[in-house]
Amino acid sequence: MEEVQTDEGYTTFHDGIKSCLPTVLGYLGIGFSFGIVGINSHLNLFEITLMSAIVYGGSSQFVMCGLLLANTSITGIVMTVFLVNLRHLLMSMTASPHFREESLLSNISIGSLLTDESFAVFSTTVAQEKHFSLRWMEGLNVTAYITWIVATFLGGLVGNFISNPEQFGLDFALTAMFAGLFLTQFEWELSKSMKKSISVVLTVTISLIILLYFFSSSVAVIISALLGCFVGGLLHDK
Amino acid sequence: MISKSVLLILIGSALVTWIPRITPFILGKMVKFPAIVTRFLEYLPLSILCALLLETVFSAKTGTIPTPKWDVVLALIPTVITAVWLKDLMKTVIVGIVAMALVRLVI
Numbered sequence: 001m002e003e004v005q006t007d008e009g010y011t012t013f014h015d016g017i018k019s020c021l022p023t024v025l026g027y028l029g030i031g032f033s034f035g036i037v038g039i040n041s042h043l044n045l046f047e048i049t050l051m052s053a054i055v056y057g058g059s060s061q062f063v064m065c066g067l068l069l070a071n072t073s074i075t076g077i078v079m080t081v082f083l084v085n086l087r088h089l090l091m092s093m094t095a096s097p098h099f100r101e102e103s104l105l106s107n108i109s110i111g112s113l114l115t116d117e118s119f120a121v122f123s124t125t126v127a128q129e130k131h132f133s134l135r136w137m138e139g140l141n142v143t144a145y146i147t148w149i150v151a152t153f154l155g156g157l158v159g160n161f162i163s164n165p166e167q168f169g170l171d172f173a174l175t176a177m178f179a180g181l182f183l184t185q186f187e188w189e190l191s192k193s194m195k196k197s198i199s200v201v202l203t204v205t206i207s208l209i210i211l212l213y214f215f216s217s218s219v220a221v222i223i224s225a226l227l228g229c230f231v232g233g234l235l236h237d238k
Numbered sequence: 239m240i241s242k243s244v245l246l247i248l249i250g251s252a253l254v255t256w257i258p259r260i261t262p263f264i265l266g267k268m269v270k271f272p273a274i275v276t277r278f279l280e281y282l283p284l285s286i287l288c289a290l291l292l293e294t295v296f297s298a299k300t301g302t303i304p305t306p307k308w309d310v311v312l313a314l315i316p317t318v319i320t321a322v323w324l325k326d327l328m329k330t331v332i333v334g335i336v337a338m339a340l341v342r343l344v345i
Contacts, residue, residue, distance in 0.1 A: 022327035029335060047244050054252035064251060074243060078250035082258075087286060089258035094279040096266035104267050111263035112256060116290055123283030169338030175294040175310055176317045176334025180327040182287040183318065189284050200281050204288040212298040220298070221289040228285025233278035 010125060010132035016139020019125070020147075023117045023181075027147040029173025030058050033165040034065075035155020040163050041065035045156040052152040056113070056145065058174065059218075060084040084218040090225065091119040098126070102134050110134075113141035120181035127188040196235045204228040309345055313338040 009015050031052065038048035043065070051061055060081045067077045092111050099107050118141050125132055155165075165171060189197035207227045211220035295311065296304040317334040324330070 025328045025331045029331065043244065044239070047240055047248070050240070051248055051251075054248060055255050057255050060251070060255065064247070068244075068247070074247050074250065077247050078254055081251040082254035085255040086258055088255070089262065090279070090282055090286065092259055092262035093266075093271070093275070094282045096263045097271060097276060099263065100266055100270075104264065107263035107267055108260050111260035114259055116286070120283065120287055127283070167339070167342055169313070169335040169340075169342060172310070172313055172317075172334050172338035173331050175291065175314065176331045177327065178287060178291040178294060179314060179317050179334070180321045180330040182284075182291045183321045184325070184327070185283050185287055196281075197284060200284050201288050204285050205292060208289050208292050209296065209304055212296055212300075212304040213302070214300065216300060217293050217296075217298050221286070221293050225282060225285040225289045228288065229278040229281045232281030232285070233274075 005131060006133045006136070007130045010130050010136045012133070013135045013139035013142075016136040016141070017143045018139075019121055019136065020118070020140045020143035023121060023144065023177065024147050026117065026173050026177035027144055028151045029170050030177075031148045031151025032155035033170040033173070034058065034061055035152045035157070036159040036162050036165045037062060037065050037155075038152070039156050039159025041069050043068070045153065048156050049149060049153050052149050055081070056115070056148065057081075057085045057088075058115075058148075083216065086218070087116075087222050087225070088114060090222065091116070095119060095122060099134065099137070106134055106138075110137055110141060113145050115141075115144060117177060117181065118144050120185065124181075124184050124188060127185065127192075193235075196232055199235055200228045200232045203231040309338065309341050312341045 009018070034052070035048055038051070038061070039045070043051070051064070055061055055064075063080060063084055064077060067080060072080075092114055095114060096107065096111070099110055121140060122132075122137065186197060186201065189200075204224045204227065208220055208224035211223055214220075215223070295306055295314070297307050298304040313334060316337045317330055320333040321327075321330040
């Protein structure tokens with residue numbers, strides 16, 4: 001593929017930081033909540049910050065705290081984390097073809113820092129048919145990563161004084177962020193094909209509710225997302 | 239500073255999270271994914287965001303019928319209105335957090 005000119009606002013590392021800003025508040029809210037929950041799960045400040053730095057997966061980290069409190073075995077925890085975070089495989093498969101021309105090291109660095117939120121911002125950019133650079137993606141990823149670690153640390157600092165971040169509605173930052181990101185993506189898809197996007201959303205909704213009865217929620221999310229892709233792909237040329 | 243079992247858990251969890259994240263990026267350098275795979279994955283962003291959003295709305299336990307968490311549903315109303323109306327993620331998150339704090343205060 002020839003070198004494509006990137007669009008304004010999607011070129012430099014700094015542009016990537018700017019694209020990340022709308023999600024920063026969400027990361028702060030969730031990271032801060034995680035810090036508090038972590039401390040109240042008898043982990044220390046160093047352990048929770050390290051967890052955010054090397055696991056870097058919001059929902060899985062909350063799950064880990066719950067399992068640690070329940071004295072689950074090491075293998076049990078690691079296997080659960082694997083399932084909770086397995087959805088990244090699908091997101092990486094979707095994002096990676098856009099970076100084929102970049103070096104292996106750059107590819108690994110982008111994959112390492114891919115999150116639900118950075119993937120959503122990236123996908124909206126793709127849906128808007130904007131041309132972006134590697135530096136832009138790095139700016140987006142690194143900003144999110146640093147915010148997450150800092151928020152965890154800050155939450156950990158106050159964790160001894162607050163035991164229940166839920167009373168402040170902080171845990172809802174996750175739902176609110178997913179709602180905003182989903183609606184942005186939905187709007188773009190609707191403008192392209194109303195029938196297809198509504199079919200995909202209905203498929204995911206119905207199948208997820210049914211699957212939640214049979215599987216753990218992380219597995220249900222993966223299967224229902226695949227079913228959504230399947231329906232979207234089948235309707236593709238019609 | 240860190241207990242040995244926690245360290246083992248962290249390293250194990252980091253590895254099982256990292257490998258699925260980077261594998262497609264490494265494979266993608268070597269082989270081109272078949273067109274059919276790319277075609278289906280075009281709908282992944284919409285599908286997975288929808289699923290992740292709904293996952294936070296339902297309280298689920300294997301073997302029981304999933305029920306909506308009503309505090310989440312209530313707080314979602316102003317959140318969705320803000321998202322659609324202002325199209326600003328940061329304001330959406332602020333409205334959401336405040337709405338949820340109020341809902342929990344009342345309920």
